[in-house]
Amino acid sequence: MKTRPGLFTLLAAVASLAPRKLWLGGAALAALTVLMGMALLGLSGWFITATALAGLLPATALMFDVFMPSAGIRLLAVGRTGARYAERLVTHDATLAVLAAVREKLFRHWSRPYAARQLLQRPARLLQRLTADVDALDSVYLRLLVPALSALAAAFFIAIAYGVMRWWLGLLVFAWLLLAGWGVALWLGLASRKAAVRRAMALEGLRSQTVDLVAGQTDLLMAGQLPQQAAAVLRSDARGAQADAQLYHTEARATQAYGAVSAITLSASVLLMGALVQGRYIGAAVAALGILLALSAMEPFAALRRGATEAGRSWLALRRLGPALAQPEVQAEPVLSLPESAWAVQLQEVVVGSLGPVDLQIAQGERVAVIGSSGAGKSTLLLALAGEWQIASGHLAAQRCSWMTQRTELFQDSLRDNLRLARPDASDAELWQALETAGLAADIKALPQGLNSLLGEGGLGFSGGQARRLALARLLLSSASCWLLDEATEGLDAATARDVLQRLSGAAQGRTLIFATHWQREVELADRVIWLQSGRIAGQALRGSREFSQALSRLRPDGLVPRSNVHTAAQPTDFSPVL
Known part of the structure; x- marks a missing residue:
């Protein structure tokens, strides 16, 4: 009995098709881009607040160093732009390399002996594997793995910043961001999974039925099945539209959830920073930095929204392509042994x-x-x-x-x-x-x-x-x-x-x-x-x-229809007629 490869086995098989440096480099650049963006916002808030406070007293204004923070802001702004460009370049390079390798492996898998018969039996299904199913795999890396690692880096960065103020505050913020940010993404993936699968199946049926309708229009018309085939195409389109509506509704609810989490995080941050300032643990400029960091905290988690919505489709594609992707490459051997010389x-x-x-x-x-x-x-x-x-x-x-x-x-x-x-x-x-x-x-x-x-x-x-x-x-x-x-x-x-x-x-x-x-x-x-x-x-x-x-x-002569004969067991040559 054959067992289906597990999810992690399939993910490892897909990841092995591209150089590891591309995977890790893309994720690292994405995390660096997020961190630079958050640091830029926090440092800018701190600089504006500190400059305003320093200007209240002439002595403080003369001692305040405006060059180092402004240079840091410029460095972060330029670095963020460069990191974003490099991240898009590396992640898309890795994704395209993987998709090309996946298609090559699928071609090799389906070009093996015994595969031609399956190709002739279900050409539309295998075409779907090479196109839509392979394309669905890009969400696994670009819209799930990279945003998830970037969100983890953002949560860790904020936890360190808040931990410097009060250690327990850093742990609390880290736990809250991961629980709320990843929790919403997990709920979205589970809630949209069935609708995503139904949409994929509907689109596959729509493609196959439309091709049959166009290519076989004459045959369908002669058989009186043209209206039924057109109705089947419309039903598949309606199922796809219904699944789309469910996905949009679920994604809208996730957007509202992320908005609510962001508002709660920002409000709690304002209250906590106010309490720390009142207790003289931090200054007003540091409080501004903490509030602005909280303002940007949910942005990396919100980037998971699209990937979580398409997770059901990606999961279906992994299951379909899994047997071919998880199978190790073997040296081609002759299909059949050679007979004796005569x-x-x-x-x-x-x-x-x-x-x-x-x-x-x-x-x-x-x-x-x-x-x-x-x-x-x-x-x-x-x-x-x-x-x-x-x-x-x-x-x-x-x-x-x-x-x-x-x-x-x-x-x-x-x-x-x-x-x-x-x-x-x-x-x-x-x-x-x-x-x-x-x-x-x-x-x-x-x-x-x-x-x-x-x-x-x-x-x-x-x-x-x-x-x-x-x-x-x-x-x-x-x-x-x-x-x-x-x-x-x-x-x-x-x-x-x-x-x-x-x-x-x-x-x-x-x-x-x-x-x-x-x-x-x-x-x-x-x-x-x-x-x-x-x-x-x-x-x-x-x-x-x-x-x-x-x-x-008893065979069919040229231009004649064979007569109906009945097989007689007593005469081996009196076989059933060929029709």
Whole structure:
């Protein structure tokens, strides 16, 4: 049973992604800025009051040193400005460095074997992790850790100043500021946590539903679901607005609480300073300094307000990203072990997903078609051979495979870069050769920019047949000795499909081909056919045998819809029809 990393473990994992000097330097500069601001206000108050009192008597006025305090005020003013600039520079540098490192680690985590299937299943969720969730982590340092340390430094500074007057007064002020200042921030974080999480979930749903509404507008309209999808977007927006209203209301109450605490602190300071002056423990100028320090005491604590409001969102982001961030970096190892020299694939009692146990051996250079009804386990088998689905038990060994999936994955980039996904070092001559073999070279040469032509998102601008041929050209560039093809000609017209298959067969000489298919035209290329039923191998047949012909006759011919047959247990080749 896997355990979720704790909060401090996650925070330590995030902090380790940036140099420690940036973290500590930023917090130290923030505390220095706050202290200089408080000292500037207190010293200015003391100087004005002391100057006024000294002016009452000519002898005192002549003895009063105005140069040292004024020089100190100028030094604090300039130093505060410089410290503020340096603090913003260092803290933002640290934050941006951490966010960049987090994204890199997430990319590495999701580029591991078995991750592609999850990416295809939930692309919107993973996009949310890389954008909104990562951005939410900046509040942990910039709006929680740095202000909290600055507030602690401010409370300690005031405690020392008051402690010089009376020791018990310093302890009392220190305890009051921490209890009241951090207490309000803690209450705000707890009170706004649920609303912050609801707002994050609503925004995630709103983004995903809006993308589906825009990208799938035609499909939704044809299915009669366009009004329902629009209504779902409006409901998510309403939930987000309601959560926003709750957050604003809670934050407003926290602002009022900080105002009340500040007023109480200032009023108590005036009374205490008056009592100390009356008892001749301090002078009027020192009392002014104490009052002005109390006036600025709550400002660093009030800076926690925004971070506390977003703490729920940051906590959710940490929980979501935690498993990837807390996982140590490991040296990449081959996903699958290599089979014995005569074989391309070896499976022994393999169980993966709903498939298995399966025993199967495929020789090098053999062409095998895997057939069966939808859900029988064909795609699962190819996923396991490609190393994209971890087996639950058994032993699986396979040569390095290139996988041509049911979907043609093309990107908004140039044709050259789309092809070089298979082999980044491929020359233009090799690219043109692959396009020629795939039957697409003439179409590309007709484009004004040739290989530099830009594709739209998802291959927009290409027909289905052209996109499939481009995927085939990319497969041809692969140096893998085993090619996996999952419904390689699905969605193509009969003439285009047969041309693609003919070119594929010619280019795959000496390579192992494994098809997962519903079509007769693809099985006709195979040396052996294997049919699956309910995750098990129901039978096998070699080309030329009666069972091979029976299996072929039950598949989908070009341009025809398969007839409904019922599986008969007594005849292994009479498998359920492929739909």
